[in-house]
Every structure is written in C-alpha cells, then in structure tokens.
Amino acid sequence: MKKIINAVDQVENQMIEGMVKAFPQYVKKLDCGNVVVRAEKKTGKVALISGGGSGHEPAHGGFVGKGMLDAAVAGAVFTSPTPDQIYEGIKAVDDGKGVLMVVKNYTGDVLNFEMAAEMAADMDGIEVKEVVVNDDVAVQDSLYTTGRRGVAGTVFVHKIAGALAEKGASLDEVQAVAQKVIDNVRTMGMAIKPCTVPAAGEPGFELADDEMEIGIGIHGEPGVEKKPLETADEIVDTLLEKILADIDYSGSEVAVMINGCGSTPLMELFIVNNRVADVLAEKGIKVYKTMVGEYMTSLEMEGFSITLLRLDDQMKELLDEEADTPALTVAK
C-alpha cells in the first residue's frame, strides 16, 4: 500500500480537517465528529443532509454550501457513519422547516440514517424525511436483492434538491423533487485498477494487467463481469447500452456526468465523453449539460462511471441555479 497519508487510523479525521481548513468560507466541522456543515447556517429553509463512508471525496463534504447540502456526515472509509453523528448533523442544520436525508442505497447507510432520524424525531421533534438513491444499473433491482446501489447520480440529487430547498420550498416539495431525480437518474461504472482501504492494507479486488471489471460499485464491489480490457469506445458502448435499456431516454434531454473514480486522468474522462456525446447524438438524445470530473470517487480506484439524468423543465431550471460549494460551483 503506497499512499500519501500519516497514519491509517487518521485518514478520515485529517481528510476532514484538511478540507475544512481549505474552505473555511464554505464549511466548518462540528466538534462531535466528522460532520461538516455550512460555515454560516442558512436559516428559513429545509435542510439537506447526506453522507456515507469516507473515500468518496469530494462527496459529500465538498457539496456542502449554497444551493446544495447543509451538512455531510463522513464515516470511516467505505463504512456508513454512525447514527449519533448523523443525529448531531440533523440537529445542527434543522431550522424548524425539516430535514431531508439523501441516503445512498446501502444497508449500512440506510440503517444508520434511519436510526438517526428516529433519534431526532423522538428526542427533538425534528421532522426528518428521507430519499434513497439507487442509480446503479449494474446490479439488478429485484425482490431478491437490497436493490440497486446508490452511486454518482447522488450528486444530481444534491444539486437539484439543494437548489429547490435554497429557494424556500417545503420539505415535501424538496423530497418530491429529490425523488424525481432518483426516478430519472441511472449510472454504470467500470474499473481497470482496484483501490486499497487504508485500514485493510490490501486491494479490495484483483485485476490482471489486461482485465477490467464492468459494473463496479463505488467500494469496488463487482457488478456485471470481469473481462479483457477494451477500447474506451467499446467500454462506453457497453455501459451506455445498460443505462439506456433501463429507462426510456429517447427524445428527452439529459444531463451527463462522466465521473472519475479517483485516479483516472482527466484526459481519459474526456476521451470517454467524446464517445458518450457521439452515441447520444446518434440516438437523438439531447445533452443539456455535461459534467466531467471527480464527483464520487473510490479512493484511488482507476475507472469511471457514466450517469444520465433524464430532465424536465423543473430539473433543468434547478440544475442551472447558482451553487457555490467547494467541489461544484455554478455561476448565475
């Protein structure tokens, strides 16, 4: 394991400290743990809270700020944060208008966030609602699984629901638009190089020099299959085919996110987008907006995911609303 760190048991703390020290104009850390909230509490609005394991930077702390999240809670690497920390986050950001939790669909995340919500409701009478993001089409959504995983599409939920909350909408309205994003967003990823959880010291999976994993999750969980490495165009075609088969994008406008997994050079992400743009154009799917970069990473995993969000007028407008956070700024 070759990493630029100090100590395995300090990575989460020092990561959060380093982030908060970099962006004091945007965020501060609560004393109780790795909970990041806006530097200045925005009052009179529904609060958005999200989070999950660490190792997905800039998610989620990087999206705390104007027009996106009010709080982000970071667990240990790839491990859901605990209810007490989430609970502190909820208490810190609630302003009487209620709190929406944006949870990625993992048993751990769902259990811990729900426990926190119960605590906030029982002990403090805070109204807490939840949406569960499940955009990963690599795994089947069937009765026999815990459903699709939540991956990079989550960032679109933060952006769009965050914009509506910033405008003063009610908790129900913010939850509804978040759910609408979830219903319309699909993602699929791949990797050519695994990542190593610092505390584990060994890579989470193995890939031969000529192999890739198609349908990888954001913790290196396998998806569809391990197979010989192909060209960027072939890989894009495989991923897009799965995504486009899942919901009907024909004739619609979409937002595209090409997300790097942590150690994929931007050059390669642009080469990927070159093909994505061509295929969508061929199919008559209009690209309204494209994002290319690192939004939901997996430590130093090498690979990428493609996310397509089918847009309507409301989502388009909210996507374009001003946002000002450490990791995503949209100028008006």
Add this chain to the structure above:
Amino acid sequence: MKKIINAVDQVENQMIEGMVKAFPQYVKKLDCGNVVVRAEKKTGKVALISGGGSGHEPAHGGFVGKGMLDAAVAGAVFTSPTPDQIYEGIKAVDDGKGVLMVVKNYTGDVLNFEMAAEMAADMDGIEVKEVVVNDDVAVQDSLYTTGRRGVAGTVFVHKIAGALAEKGASLDEVQAVAQKVIDNVRTMGMAIKPCTVPAAGEPGFELADDEMEIGIGIHGEPGVEKKPLETADEIVDTLLEKILADIDYSGSEVAVMINGCGSTPLMELFIVNNRVADVLAEKGIKVYKTMVGEYMTSLEMEGFSITLLRLDDQMKELLDEEADTPALTVAK
C-alpha cells in the same frame, strides 16, 4: 500500459473533442488543430493565450472562459504545440488590443510560442507579448540552466491576468500583473508513482514500492532526490521548506494550491492541506484562499504539488473576480 483510450495516436484529438463536446457553452475548437477558444469571442479586450503539451488536463483548455484564457493550444502529450497552431490561436482571439502569451518555461514551449508570435507580428501586425512562468523551486534558477520550470503556479497567472484583461486593461497592464504573479508564485511537487506517455508505452521513470521522487516536474522530470516514502506531514514539511526559503512570505497573505498530479485521491490532497494549513499558521503566514484539486496534472502520475502565491491587494481582488470556465468557476 493500462489506459482507457482508443488508440495511442488519437488521445490528443479525442481528448480535445471530448472536452469541447462536454462544454459547448464555454469552448469551441478551431478547425486547424487542437486549439480551443471561447465559444463566443469576447471583444474589446486583451486576449490571453496559453498552452503546452497535452497530458496536463484540465490545463490549459479547461481554463478557457470568462475571466481567464481566450485560447489554449494543446500539443502532443508532454510536447509543446507547434508555432502554426499557436499562430492560428493568436489570430482567432486578437481583437486589436493585443495578445498576451502565458508560456511555461520549457525550451520547447518558449521556442514554439516565440516563433508563433513572430509569425503573427510579421504577417498580421498583431501585437503579441509574452510572460514566462517559472515557479518550480525544485530546480535551481542559475546561469547554468534554462531556469526554473513552469508548473501549477501557471493557473494563478491565468486567473489573475485573465481577470484584469476581462476588466478591459491594456496589454502592458495585463502583462505587468501576469509578471507580478510570476514573481510571487513558487511551487514544488513530489510523486510516488510515474506516468506513461501513451506513445511511449513505458513509464517515464521508475520508483520502488517504498520510494518517492521529491521535486518532480510535470513531465516526470526528476528534481531534488529519490528517497524512501515518508508520511504526508514529513513530505509537506520538505516541500514547504524549499518554497518558503525561496522568497520571503513572512507576514504576508498567500493563496495556496494543492494540486493533484492526475491519480492522487482527493482524500490524500486534503490530508496534505491539513498539514500545509498548520505549518503556515505556525509561521504566521495568512492563507487568503486555498484551492485543492487537479489543475495541472501529469497524465496518471500519483503525487502532488504545493503552490504558494504571495498576494497584494490587486492580486487578491483579481483572484476573487468572477471566473466561469470548465475547470474553475468563481462565483461573485
């Protein structure tokens, strides 16, 4: 060589195409080659042009847009672009107010940009001036070298000179502020993993499992020494010591950039910033603004650089001016 690409001789083209397709609202490509200019030419201002080899994404195409560059010219990977392409870029963006070339201090870049400037002056009577960025303190600036290399600090030149140009300043004024940034900016980097130029197929240098290279350049050029891997804090201390010894930062305000080399997880960059912030605080150097992310990469090299820019009031103001480009947005 394990990369997500299509063909070795297509990486530059497809990268540029993919970038332009991602950000049509910001940039377009000239027909004549890998020259990216603003989607809508901004008239009535001094034009800024920069560029260099490909493989440093988002530099420089990602910084084309409001408040930064007017054009960026991309050569082959790690190879200066050619004069004819730079010349086309100069012609495309000049609006009679003159053009400032922001060149990184490499023989190839300097020779090619200067040849292009001669062409534009001789054939089209365009007034072209130049600044040469040389922020890398890893290599000595002595009579016996070509001087320090230009690295990540270049992005501060784009931002600050770009902001002044956007406000309508004259070519001399824009050149002067660009030179002021250059005089006050210093950078040093390190790497724990090399990168592979696609056309070469083999890594540019070798590092053992427990080794790092201190003072690495953005093409993997060696700098100070190869030595056993240390903790993040120790590495930061080594780099900062060199930077702080080069010009006197005491009592001043600085802008900090923690730049990832291409495959360094953001988590590690934040851990690095945690130490940088602490050391600067200890030394009484006030941090005015911090940027953490990938600004000037080296394909998939793993490592980072620290840049410190000593600020005055003019630079502070221009740093905060609105910018809206694919890779850097500053909201007003």
Add this chain to the structure above:
Amino acid sequence: MADVKKVIEIIDKIIADVDEQKLFLTELDNVIGDGDHGINLARGFDAVKTIEDTFESKDIGAILKAIGMKLVSTVGGASGPLYGTAFMKSGALLNGKTEMDMNDFIEMLQVSIDGIMKRGKAVKGEKTMLDAMIPAHDAIKASYEADGDAKKALDAGVKAAEEGIEYTKTIIATKGRASYLGERSIGHQDPGATSFTLMLKAVQELA
C-alpha cells in the same frame, strides 16, 4: 450462569477474539462484501474496551446497554446498528439484574434476533448473521428445555451456529452488500454469521 464479573470476563474475551479475528473477518467480507467487517467490529470493541472500567459498578442490563450504544456509535456499516440494537435490546431485557441464568440468555438471544430482524428487515435464509443466530437460539433452547444442562445447551448452540455458517455458503445473499453478487455469492460464508459465532463461542467457553 453469569454474574457481573463473569459477563465482564466474557466481554473481555470477545474484545480479544474480535481483535484476533479482525483480518479473517475482513477477508471474508472482501470476497462478498466490501472488506471491512472485521475492521468495523474491531473499531467498535476497541471502543468498548475504553469504557470497560465503568462496568464493575453497573448491572448486567446497564453494561449491555452501554456496549450497544458504543457499538452503534463506533462500528458504522450494516453491522453497527444491527449488533448495537441486539445489545441495547438485551440490556433493556436484563435491566437491573446482577445475575443472569440460561433462561435469561435464551430470551436475550430472542430479543436480539427480533431487534435485528426488525431493523434489518431480514428473515432467515438471506445469508446474514441471522442464519447463525436463529439456529443457535433454537438449538440452545431445545437442548436446555430437554435436560436443563447449560453446558450441553451452549455446545449445541455453537454447533448450530457453525452449521449456520456452513449453510450460508450454500445460499444466495438477498440482504446486505453480498446480494449485489447474486449467484456469485454462493460458496462463500457470511462474515456476520461468522462474527456472531465467535461471540457465542466466548459465552460457551466462559459461562
């Protein structure tokens, strides 16, 4: 069966065993999950260790509750709220008691199972810790009700839990991260079923 001192002794052993088995549990989770189960539990029981000195002055219920809260606030992941709930429910059950007997233990397993099933929305046969817990509970209960021999009952419980682990190898996961694997999860044992068995063995050995 156990007084406060004995309970502390058992907890002590669990802390040590989890630490010892940390890599093994993580390795199991690496194959069908995300490779952190051992790390998660070790982080939790390391934290329990830091409050162990407060246990002597507490009753068994209070001790179990404190452990549950500690686990909930330090383990994270899926197993944190699940084991945390189990200990908290057990604590509520044994509230005020300074001695517990086999019937208490059997009921404690039952409330733990109920708590985990409710929180995790899981049933038997989904390749989770429940596939060791439920057979263990049933075997202990049946054996103890038959002849009142505590040692024999605990032996039967451990045997059933170990068979439960073997059983998890034969089924597809439909809960937790392993469910993403579908068919590919067959052939591998469940980390949670394994960690539960480790804890039960500590009870068997010392109670």
Add this chain to the structure above:
Amino acid sequence: MADVKKVIEIIDKIIADVDEQKLFLTELDNVIGDGDHGINLARGFDAVKTIEDTFESKDIGAILKAIGMKLVSTVGGASGPLYGTAFMKSGALLNGKTEMDMNDFIEMLQVSIDGIMKRGKAVKGEKTMLDAMIPAHDAIKASYEADGDAKKALDAGVKAAEEGIEYTKTIIATKGRASYLGERSIGHQDPGATSFTLMLKAVQELA
C-alpha cells in the same frame, strides 16, 4: 554531390532511419529529458513522407523549405523549431538549385548551426545537438578543403559527430530539459546530438 533525385533518396532514408531509431532516441530522452525525442521526430518525418510526392517537381531549396515547415508544424517540443529552422535556412540558401555540391553542403551546415544557435540561444558545450553539428561541420570543412575528397570529408564528419555524442556524455547540460538534472545529466548522451548524427549518416551513405 547530389541532384534532386539524390536529395529525395537521402530524405527517404532519414525518414526510415528516424522511424527505426524512434524507440532508441526516445529511450535516450527518457533518461535525461521527457522521453519523446524519437516520438517527436518520427511524427515530423512521417508528416514529411506525406508530402514527398510533391518533391520531384521542386528544386532542392524548395524541398528543404517544405521539410522545414513540415517539421516546425508537426514535431513540437524543442527539436521541432530547431530542426525546422535548420531546414528552412538551408532551403533559403539553396533556393532554385537542382544540384548541390560539397561546398553547398558545408555552407548548409553552417547556416543550420547559425539558425539553431540563434533560435535556441545555445552555444557549443551545452549538451545539445550543436555538440555533434559543430564538430561535424568543422571536420567536413577541414577535410574537404584539404584534399577535395567528398567521401573522406563526410566520413570525417560522421566520425566527428560520433565523437560529439561521446563528448555530450562527459558534460553537464545547461540547455533544454536535461539541464534540470544538473550533475545527474553526466554520463548520458544527448538525444538531439544522436538524431543529428543519424541524419548525417544518411548523407554519408548515399551522397
């Protein structure tokens, strides 16, 4: 010494040799530069190949100018403008000529050296292509002036260029990327001196 046909033959050989030596030149550049010298030159001479069919109808000056412009617009890096300048200056010198003799060639080397020195702001002894070019020019000139034997002169030129390569191993680079290495550049030969020698050898063999 050479008519248009011969010049084209020589260019042909240079294109082939650069392609063949591409990896070797790149490897040399890897050690003290950025590992692209062979790739850069090959990209340039591949592009020259695409305009070769226009050469037959041109005079030697026009051919060399076209090559220079092609190199400038395709090679990039430091060597692009430098070799490009050398060919363009040579083209200007031989403007309108359909035959060239040894004196033309010697003068062509001289204007190339001058052009490169001016553009690159370099002198002899800085570990660049000049350290092969200058001795080669001097040796050819001296030998040819002594006895008028072209073949002998070219042999002397190649020998001097090769000694120039050896010489670059002994000195510190003070120009180009290799200068970043300081002392560490000692012991390694300069890629540009090597590629110039390769070109001169094509002339020696065919002229």
